[in-house]
Amino acid sequence: QVVRVPSIVGRVCDGGTISRHSAMQISMAFITAYRLAAGEAAIADFAFAAKHAAVVEMGTMMPARRARSPNEPGGIPFGVMADMVQSTRTKPDDPARASLEAVALAAVILDQIYLGSYMSGGVGFTQYATAAYTDNILEDYTYWAVDHIKDKYGGFCKSKPSSELIEKLGSEINSYALEMYERYPAAMEAHFGGSQRATVAAAATGIGVAFATGNANAGVNGWYLSMYQHRERLGRLGFYGYDLQDNCGAANSFSYRSDEGLPHELRGPNFPNYAMNVGHLSGYTGIAMAPHAARGDAYVCNPLIKIAFADKNLPFDFANITKEFGRGCLREFVPMGERSAIIPAK
Incomplete structure (x- = not known):
């Protein structure tokens, strides 16, 4: 399973927030699907596993001076x-x-x-x-x-x-x-x-x-x-x-x-x-x-x-990266849900 979070989460917070944000999404989806009461022990265990035990992160540990x-x-x-x-x-x-x-x-x-x-x-x-x-x-x-x-x-x-x-x-x-x-x-x-x-x-x-x-x-x-x-x-x-x-x-x-x-x-x-x-x-x-x-x-x-990153439903085409950067400069590419107050959605 690939878990995605809005890019603004990483930009406003940090990389550590990404797994926590995804854990909350997973937990809420679990609660909704099984109509559970939020805060149940099962949900807490599930969230803990998502945050700490079962997440494959792309970023490795930084050296101490850049921690x-x-x-x-x-x-x-x-x-x-x-x-x-x-x-x-x-x-x-x-x-x-x-x-x-x-x-x-x-x-x-x-x-x-x-x-x-x-x-x-x-x-x-x-x-x-x-x-x-x-x-x-x-x-x-x-x-x-x-x-x-x-x-x-x-x-x-x-x-x-x-x-x-x-x-x-x-x-x-x-x-x-x-x-x-x-x-x-x-x-x-x-x-x-x-x-x-x-x-x-x-x-x-x-x-x-x-x-x-x-x-x-x-x-x-x-x-x-x-x-x-x-x-x-x-x-x-x-x-x-x-x-x-x-x-x-x-x-x-x-x-x-x-x-x-x-x-x-x-x-x-x-x-x-x-x-x-x-x-x-x-x-x-x-x-x-x-x-x-x-x-x-x-x-x-x-x-x-x-x-x-091969997902065809991603708004950003990772096969044509320079083209996507160009589209962004021309305001043809607008990140989904981000900066809508500055760049109005078309």
Whole structure:
């Protein structure tokens, strides 16, 4: 059973409220169906089970320095976020589109809502995150990588992961991306911040390496390679944590230490070094999606999540995420029952 609650519950309260809100819904439905008196012991037991014993939450535990209620957006691993995306189901022969849609979804939920609101206090990080999904620059770099892999590397998932492969292919994709910024001033103006250009170039590089190898950990090392080269080539990356996370990330990408040793698909903002770096989480989610989309896997991390977001009755189309964001900007998409005083229902 999939339990859904109004999005305003999570926006006004927190992730911990989601399971409690759903428990109340279940309890009230139980009371109504069996015409029971509210407050019966059976209902209390049922509610307790729903709240604590039988809820599969999407959010995992946050590290202590980022601790919040259970089931916060920051606890959603990249693989689970990727499973929310339905493009692999509707466009199984276009893994690049699926990866780009995963980037877009994570940019909003993890970069803008979680980091930009929950953690920063509401500054929004709007310009940093929107660079990944509001134009076709990342699309161009990613589809160039697809064509290059098919032309020079035998197609998807044909290359064995190795340091040599990551360095060779990653350098080729990253060089294309950085050259496009240098060749076309309009691209540089659109992505006017170093953080934006670093994110987009690294995302294309990591997604491309993941396509070629069928391995997300190889892909994320393509990301780090892009960051190293970007810094050496242009003298800077983004602000603050870029100099920490992107200069130590390759070293812990295959670590066995408990707080650094997860496979990429199981990492997320719940991962200590990933917990407060805007512009990264979207690219990391695209990298988690890429190898599985390239292989034609049915899901990335959890089939239950994949099925839950395949519901055709959802008002938001999780197969066409960037299109839905565009509809929202044009006021064509109106969230059900939310902000009706501000955006009147049509």
